[in-house]
Each structure stands twice: as C-alpha cells, then as structure tokens.
Amino acid sequence: MQPDLSDLDSFLDDRGAGGYLVYADSEDSTQRYLSGFDAPDPFLTLYDGEVHLLVSSLEYGRARKADRPATVARHADYDYRAKLEEYGHDEAGDRITAEFLAEHGVESVVTPEEFPLGVGDGLRAQGVDLEAEREGVVDDIRAVKTSEEVEHVAEAQTANERAMARAEELIAEARVETGTDAGSGVLVHEGEVLTSERVTREIEMELLRHGCALDETIVACGADAADPHDRGSGPLRADESIIVDIFPRDKETKYFADMTRTFVKGTPNDTVAEWYDLTQEAKEAAFDALEPGATGKDVHDAVCDVYEDAGWPTLRSDEATETGFIHSTGHGVGLDIHEGPSLSPRGGELEPGHVVTVEPGLYDPEFGGVRIEDIAVVTEDGYENFTDYPEELVVE
Amino acid sequence: MQPDLSDLDSFLDDRGAGGYLVYADSEDSTQRYLSGFDAPDPFLTLYDGEVHLLVSSLEYGRARKADRPATVARHADYDYRAKLEEYGHDEAGDRITAEFLAEHGVESVVTPEEFPLGVGDGLRAQGVDLEAEREGVVDDIRAVKTSEEVEHVAEAQTANERAMARAEELIAEARVETGTDAGSGVLVHEGEVLTSERVTREIEMELLRHGCALDETIVACGADAADPHDRGSGPLRADESIIVDIFPRDKETKYFADMTRTFVKGTPNDTVAEWYDLTQEAKEAAFDALEPGATGKDVHDAVCDVYEDAGWPTLRSDEATETGFIHSTGHGVGLDIHEGPSLSPRGGELEPGHVVTVEPGLYDPEFGGVRIEDIAVVTEDGYENFTDYPEELVVE
Numbered sequence: 195m196q197p198d199l200s201d202l203d204s205f206l207d208d209r210g211a212g213g214y215l216v217y218a219d220s221e222d223s224t225q226r227y228l229s230g231f232d233a234p235d236p237f238l239t240l241y242d243g244e245v246h247l248l249v250s251s252l253e254y255g256r257a258r259k260a261d262r263p264a265t266v267a268r269h270a271d272y273d274y275r276a277k278l279e280e281y282g283h284d285e286a287g288d289r290i291t292a293e294f295l296a297e298h299g300v301e302s303v304v305t306p307e308e309f310p311l312g313v314g315d316g317l318r319a320q321g322v323d324l325e326a327e328r329e330g331v332v333d334d335i336r337a338v339k340t341s342e343e344v345e346h347v348a349e350a351q352t353a354n355e356r357a358m359a360r361a362e363e364l365i366a367e368a369r370v371e372t373g374t375d376a377g378s379g380v381l382v383h384e385g386e387v388l389t390s391e392r393v394t395r396e397i398e399m400e401l402l403r404h405g406c407a408l409d410e411t412i413v414a415c416g417a418d419a420a421d422p423h424d425r426g427s428g429p430l431r432a433d434e435s436i437i438v439d440i441f442p443r444d445k446e447t448k449y450f451a452d453m454t455r456t457f458v459k460g461t462p463n464d465t466v467a468e469w470y471d472l473t474q475e476a477k478e479a480a481f482d483a484l485e486p487g488a489t490g491k492d493v494h495d496a497v498c499d500v501y502e503d504a505g506w507p508t509l510r511s512d513e514a515t516e517t518g519f520i521h522s523t524g525h526g527v528g529l530d531i532h533e534g535p536s537l538s539p540r541g542g543e544l545e546p547g548h549v550v551t552v553e554p555g556l557y558d559p560e561f562g563g564v565r566i567e568d569i570a571v572v573t574e575d576g577y578e579n580f581t582d583y584p585e586e587l588v589v590e
Numbered sequence: 591m592q593p594d595l596s597d598l599d600s601f602l603d604d605r606g607a608g609g610y611l612v613y614a615d616s617e618d619s620t621q622r623y624l625s626g627f628d629a630p631d632p633f634l635t636l637y638d639g640e641v642h643l644l645v646s647s648l649e650y651g652r653a654r655k656a657d658r659p660a661t662v663a664r665h666a667d668y669d670y671r672a673k674l675e676e677y678g679h680d681e682a683g684d685r686i687t688a689e690f691l692a693e694h695g696v697e698s699v700v701t702p703e704e705f706p707l708g709v710g711d712g713l714r715a716q717g718v719d720l721e722a723e724r725e726g727v728v729d730d731i732r733a734v735k736t737s738e739e740v741e742h743v744a745e746a747q748t749a750n751e752r753a754m755a756r757a758e759e760l761i762a763e764a765r766v767e768t769g770t771d772a773g774s775g776v777l778v779h780e781g782e783v784l785t786s787e788r789v790t791r792e793i794e795m796e797l798l799r800h801g802c803a804l805d806e807t808i809v810a811c812g813a814d815a816a817d818p819h820d821r822g823s824g825p826l827r828a829d830e831s832i833i834v835d836i837f838p839r840d841k842e843t844k845y846f847a848d849m850t851r852t853f854v855k856g857t858p859n860d861t862v863a864e865w866y867d868l869t870q871e872a873k874e875a876a877f878d879a880l881e882p883g884a885t886g887k888d889v890h891d892a893v894c895d896v897y898e899d900a901g902w903p904t905l906r907s908d909e910a911t912e913t914g915f916i917h918s919t920g921h922g923v924g925l926d927i928h929e930g931p932s933l934s935p936r937g938g939e940l941e942p943g944h945v946v947t948v949e950p951g952l953y954d955p956e957f958g959g960v961r962i963e964d965i966a967v968v969t970e971d972g973y974e975n976f977t978d979y980p981e982e983l984v985v986e
Contacts, residue, residue, distance in 0.1 A: 256817055398798055423649060424652060516647070
C-alpha cells in the first residue's frame with residue numbers, strides 16, 4: 195500500500211520544514227505506516243516527499259528489499275565505528291543522523307509528538323532545527339483508511355467474531371454449580387470451573403487459528419466488569435454480567451478489530467437488564483449520528499443524551515463520576531487499537547474512511563457492567579457497520 | 591515486587607533533580623517497572639523517592655488498588671475540563687502535569703530518553719525544568735534482576751522449550767517429498783507442506799497452553815535464515831538450515847525468554863556443518879568469558895576471536911560485512927526482549943543478576959544461516975545457564 199501523503203507535504207510546506215523525521219521501531223504505527231518497513235529495533239525514517247531510511251547493518255539487507263523507501267543508508271556509511279570511539283554511543287548516533295539529514299539537504303525537521311526527547315535534544319545540540327508537532331498530522335492521515343485498509347480491519351473482525359462465538363459457546367455450554375470450592379453459582383464447563391482465564395485462552399486459540407493474535411482480552415464478570423479496563427480473573431458466575439471485549443490484531447497485515455458483547459448466564463437483575471436495553475438504544479443513537487460532517491463529539495453527545503435522559507450519570511454530567519457512562523463512545527481502529535478519530539468530547543469532524551468503534555456502556559461495582567461495541571467505517575452517505583454478531587444478553 | 595531504586599535516588603541527587611518523570615503506557619517497560627501499574631493508555635509516573643501516579647478517570651479506580659503508588663491523582667482533580675476548554679487538549683495536559691509536579695514540590699525532573707518530545711517541550715513551556723537522561727539509569731537498574739525476576743524468565747524459558755520441542759517434532763515427523771507443487775525437497779507433514787507459517791502457529795499454540803504469547807517467531811529456512819531478522823516464510827526444505835528463534839513473553843508476569851536452535855532435515859552441506867561446530871565453539875568461548883567483572887565487550891570479543899580465527903568475517907573485522915557474524919553476541923532479557931546489558935562492542939561491566947542471551951551465528955545467502963542461543967543469568971562466581979534443550983543440527 196502506498197499511503198496518500200499529500201497532507202503531510204502541505205503540512206511541511208506550511209511549517210517551512212524540510213522533512214518529517216521518525217525514530218522508532220515498527221511497533222510504532224507512525225513508523226510502520228510511513229516507512230513501510232518492519233524492524234524490531236528503532237531506525238530512522240526521513241520523509242521529504244520521498245522515504246529515506248537509516249538503519250543498522252543488521253537491517254540493511256531487508257530494508258533495501260522493502261518497496262517504499264527511495265533510499266536506504268546504514269550507520270557504517272557514516273563512519274559509525276570511529277564516531278562511536280570518539281563520541282560514545284549517543285552522540286555518535288546524533289552526528290550520523292545530522293550528516294544523513296544534511297546529505298538530503300534537510301536543515302529543519304518536524305517530528306511526531308512521541309519522538310524520543312533524548313534524541314531530539316541530542317540532534318538540536320548537533321545544530322538540527324527540530325520541533326515536535328502535536329496536531330498528529332500522520333495520525334490524521336492514518337485515520338482515513340483506504341479500501342485495502344478497511345478490508346484488513348474487516349478480516350480481523352471476521353476472526354474476532356469466531357472468537358466471540360467460541361466464548362459465548364463456552365458460557366452456553368457451562369452448567370451452574372452450587373457449592374463448589376469456588377463458591378455458589380459458579381459456571382462449570384466439562385467438569386472444570388469456567389474462569390476468565392480459561393475463556394481468554396480459548397479466545398486466543400481461536401484467533402490464532404484465523405491468523406490473529408492479541409495481547410489482552412477482557413472477560414470480566416460482576417464487579418470486575420464494572421471497571422472498563424479490568425481484564426477479569428477467576429470464576430465466572432451465574433446471574434452476573436460478563437463483559438467480553440476482544441481486540442485482535444491480524445498477524446500479517448497488523449490491523450486490529452474490536453468488538454464487545456455482554457452476557458448473563460441465568461437471570462440478569464433488573465438494573466443490568468435495563469442497562470442492556472439502554473445501551474442498545476445508546477448505540478443506535480450513536481449510529482444515527484455517525485456520518486461525514488458530524489463530529490466525534492456529536493456522536494458522543496448522542497450517547498450521553500440517552501443515558502442522562504434515563505437518569506444515569508456520564509462524564510459529561512459529572513466529570514468525577516466513577517459510575518454510569520465513564521468512558522468515551524469510541525475510537526479509531528487501524529494499525530493501533532486506539533487511534534483517531536475520537537468519538538468523545540474532543541472528537542472532530544468525521545470523514546469517509548474513518549474506521550471507528552461505537553461502544554457505549556454503564557458501570558457500577560454494585561451491579562457490574564454492560565458494554566456493547568461494534569466497529570464501522572464512515573462512508574460518503576453514512577456508515578457501514580461491519581460487525582455481524584448478534585446481541586443477546588441472556589445466554590441459555 | 592518492590593524494585594531497589596536506591597541507584598535512582600543517587601542519580602537524582604547527583605543531578606540535583608527533584609524527580610524522575612515517565613509518561614507512557616505500561617507497554618513501556620520503564621513505566622511498568624517503576625509504576626507497578628498496568629494500563630493500556632499513557633499515564634504519568636513521578637518518582638521522588640515514592641511513586642506518584644496521575645491517571646485518567648477511567649484508570650483511577652484500578653490505580654488506587656495498585657500496591658506500588660504512594661499517591662494517585664486524576665485529571666479531574668486539576669479542573670481538567672475547564673482547562674481543556676480554555677487551552678485545548680495538549681496545553682491542558684501540560685498545565686495539569688505542571689500543577690501536579692508543583693504539588694509534590696518538584697521543580698526539575700529527569701526523564702527517560704524515550705520521553706515524548708512534544709510533551710517534554712510542552713512542559714518546558716510551562717516552566718518545568720526537564721531533561722532527558724541517556725545513560726539509561728532505570729535500564730541499568732532493571733538489568734539486574736531479583737531472584738523473583740530470574741524465576742519469571744526461567745518459567746517463560748520452560749514454556750519456550752516445550753514450544754521448541756514441538757517445532758523440532760514437526761520437522762522430525764515430516765517426510766521429504768520430491769516433485770510437489772512447492773518444488774523438490776520440500777518437507778511434508780501429515781499430507782500438507784510444512785511451511786514456516788505452520789510451524790510458527792504450532793509454536794504459538796504450544797506457548798499459549800503454557801501461559802505465554804509472542805508477537806513474532808523466526809522459523810527461517812535457507813536464504814531466509816541468512817538474514818537474522820527475517821521471520822521466514824513458505825515451505826521448509828530438506829538439506830537446508832532452518833533457524834528457529836522463539837522469544838515468548840509470559841502473559842502474567844510479562845517477562846520474556848529467548849532461545850534459538852538450528853536444524854537440518856537431511857544432510858547439511860559442509861559449510862553449514864562447519865558453521866554449526868564453530869558456533870558451538872563460539873558459544874562455549876562466550877560462556878567461558880561470562881562472569882561478573884568481565885564486560886559485555888569481552889564476551890563479544892571471545893566470539894569474534896573464534897570466528898575470525900576460522901577465517902570468517904565479523905562486524906569487528908569489517909564493519910560493512912553482510913556475511914559472517916553480523917550481529918552482537920547477546921542482550922539482556924526481562925520485561926523487554928532486548929534490554930541491558932549488551933554483549934557487544936559497547937557492552938559494559940557485567941554484574942550478578944544480569945540475564946543475558948548468548949547467541950553467536952554465521953550467515954551467508956549462499957549457505958543460509960546458523961545460530962545457537964541460550965539464556966543465562968550472571969551469578970557471583972560465573973553464570974547459570976538455564977537453557978535445557980539439546981543441540982543437534984541434524985533432525986532425523
């Protein structure tokens with residue numbers, strides 16, 4: 195994929211800067227996106243209308259085979275060893291980078307916000323005019339997906355749905371046991387207590403079978419589910435809400451997907467049942483508001499309206515609340531699991547090609563938590579939700 | 591685990607700085623180590639003899655339950671919303687951080703090299719005296735493992751050995767087929783061509799069963815194996831070297847392990863056979879040199895001596911060589927797969943508690959590659975190699 199970097203060209207023109215400089219490994223998505231090169235250790239990418247890499251000898255062979263870079267240089271081209279002896283590791287690196295920039299006729303560079311401060315100050319000491327931008331110019335470019343990128347997310351989402359089905363199947367197949375060592379009302383599957391950890395492992399196995407991996411999954415029951423970032427642990431219990439939030443990454447394309455469902459094995463209490471209906475309503479309200487020209491804030495406000503009208507607190511009505519709707523409505527998904535645009539109070543204008551989650555939810559340690567999350571792409575005339583998974587609270 | 595941060599205290603005293611400031615999510619190992627808190631989005635850690643966190647409302651509940659922090663504050667405590675409206679997202683964040691530091695009586699801070707430049711410059715604009723250190727003071731502390739940390743690495747290594755056994759088993763069980771669609775001499779297992787991708791998947795499944803995960807594995811055959819960072823792809827072939835390099839992370843403790851073996855199904859050519867013997871010799875020479883008081887450079891030199899004496903190039907004898915021994919001898923392993931200390935030309939003094947890989951290897955696209963890697967901890971009187979996996983080039 196060759197990304198459309200014309201917005202970066204304009205940005206550099208406006209700033210009067212000679213280039214955009216990234217120093218990171220390719221786990222950094224700006225680096226991966228801009229360089230088109232995949233390396234486990236940090237390397238340097240200069241964009242000045244073309245992509246130029248400066249890499250270690252170890253990466254040189256592979257980097258030259260990558261199709262994005264116009265040029266590839268290596269440390270040894272700049273007499274690295276002599277500099278290492280004379281100046282030590284850090285200053286040697288800075289001097290080489292300064293020479294590399296000079297060779298490309300670049301005197302001033304803009305970097306991402308995340309550029310390492312130590313390297314930035316080191317380059318300044320070598321006379322490089324260097325400034326970090328905090329607008330997220332590459333983030334904004336990355337937020338607008340090509341159809342190829344949308345396809346990558348959709349593929350990861352297909353794997354995600356298989357994994358969610360596996361999780362739901364385990365809960366469905368489980369029996370509710372009374373009087374186990376783990377307490378009463380515990381789910382038991384094939385003779386063993388069904389824990390968050392066991393469901394998580396089955397989810398991961400299923401994802402691996404479909405070419406995806408993940409670092410974290412949330413399978414959180416009861417009070418665990420009341421904390422949106424709690425991954426969950428221990429036995430799953432009947433009659434309590436179980437939040438399953440899966441965000442796998444395709445191992446080949448490196449694009450993420452994201453989906454959440456909430457289940458109750460047995461009978462939800464009245465509050466959880468009400469929350470579920472309300473959250474479905476809130477999700478619908480969000481999708482009604484999701485279209486090009488609307489802002490992320492509009493979509494978020496639509497969710498807050500539903501919850502506040504029903505009498506539940508949100509961070510909009512009380513910025514210090516720890517119960518109710520205590521996170522934003524959604525986020526972009528791509529090479530990062532959290533990227534632009536934001537469906538939140540600070541969410542700007544939505545554009546066709548934006549891939550976003552819509553994930554309203556309500557939380558209280560007393561009742562647990564409920565969250566429902568789909569993933570969709572903004573289109574010319576609205577959106578396309580490419581989540582194809584049922585919404586059923588009660589699992590029989 | 592409560593890390594021993596007395597070296598950080600001395601460092602801050604020497605610098606005359608009031609605190610050490612980290613802004614990162616807990617995928618950043620300095621953040622995880624210092625804060626003892628696990629969060630997927632960036633948060634702020636101030637160390638001034640005690641650990642103080644500044645987190646979003648979303649993380650507040652979990653952060654207060656963490657056992658390391660002495661204090662936990664949240665953005666809402668600093669009137670975030672009003673500042674957001676008046677100053678926008680970035681400056682609002684900087685102002686809150688500046689207030690948070692002032693509240694702790696801290697006027698000047700040192701940060702890790704990787705601190706985000708945009709935030710660093712933003713804080714400077716708010717009057718914070720801030721400087722990145724490039725000595726890696728926390729890296730050096732992290733490099734010396736407690737017995738608990740060594741145990742974490744050893745546990746991940748046990749899982750690693752199971753996964754390696756699974757890979758070797760697949761190669762052993764495979765038959766060599768002539769005249770398949772994938773060409774002659776291709777390995778076939780249970781009726782299907784045995785590819786790098788398939789072996790990788792089986793490795794990952796085995797690791798998951800033992801509580802570990804990994805982002806990348808290297809299963810590289812022939813010319814792929816000649817590039818130390820090539821992950822490998824496509825069918826495995828008989829009579830060519832197959833490098834299997836597995837670096838799993840324990841999902842619970844977050845500590846890594848690392849091991850490499852090289853296999854040939856069938857008959858290695860004379861060069862690969864010679865390389866294998868030499869690499870065993872080089873590994874032995876490295877271990878002979880591995881002890882407290884020796885430097886990482888000493889260990890690396892021992893490997894270079896073996897290879898150069900046998901007539902093969904190294905980066906020491908030719909810094910631009912693309913064949914021969916073209917990487918360093920080893921690296922520290924802990925919360926990061928690559929961390930201090932370094933067994934390389936820039937490797938400093940080794941100390942008890944350092945956990946390092948020893949991984950000599952030789953490479954040439956014409957013959958493929960050979961690498962053998964163990965993992966060990968430096969002890970008071972030498973080292974303890976906690977790799978327990980045979981070294982057999984030829985797999986029958």
